[in-house]
Amino acid sequence: MLTLKCPYCGILCDETELAAGGEAHVKRAGPGSSDEAFEAYLFDRENPMGVHFERWRHAHGCGKWFLAARDTVTMEVFGTYKAQTTEPPEEIVAAIRARRPEWEGRA
Amino acid sequence: MSEARSPLGGAVCQGEGAKVEELPAQGMVTLRGAMGDIADAVTAAIGLSMPSQREIVIAGDKAVAWMSPDELLLLMPHAEVQACLTTLSERLDGTHHLAVDVSDARAVFRISGAGAREVLARLCPADLSPAAFGPGELRRTRLAQVPAAFWIDEAGAFRLICFRSVARYAFDVLCGAARGAPVGFFPESDAV
């Protein structure tokens, strides 16, 4: 069971209060992109064992989308942050590096 | 104008741990906009100061609750909703906002008694310990299978709102949770 802090409400949310939205920071291909690039945008996902960035929606609360960094194996949560960013913020990256020195960064 | 009816006609159930009552039609206005832009209009319309994050400001039969970074819920007697909307639309003319009467979209319940905290803790994944949740805060969460929000009123009882379409379901699960005796999970409970 995951417990994530909604960065808009500042409150810890149970996983069942949230709606999962898949991988975060997926960049849309196109218009004008190749079929391969658009296919990759639609279907290619990281699915790592370890550090992962995800979209979550505070569905039973404020209704806002936010982003979370967690470990898919240990379920450790490194932090959550507002969705108005295309990259994980510095403090999130620092929190991950502090706990996972071997992490190679986002692919 | 037709007479406002609450969805369950004032249903009541008395459990061993708590009492659950459906309250009569409650005036409710959803107001969305940038908080800084709408603050003065809120004070003019309802006479209360702005709540900060997760807060509810209550005075008598009126209240203003923080629902999200760009959404407030205004509570007032059912008969005062139109006047409130009129004041809001005058004050917010030219300001990007949304003000809607949602009174008939919701059901309101009062959960009172020594076991009131336990009733909600049995149904919601929220931290209901008195240290984590007390008067002045509004918590939006999940009540069994439906979205709901609750706060503590001036008398120390819980007030809970949910969508009107699930009023019967919410009442039934609340009564089911209130039926059994409190197990004393929150010994320092301050609800009356």
Ligand SMILES: [Zn+2]
């Ligand atoms: Zn939230």
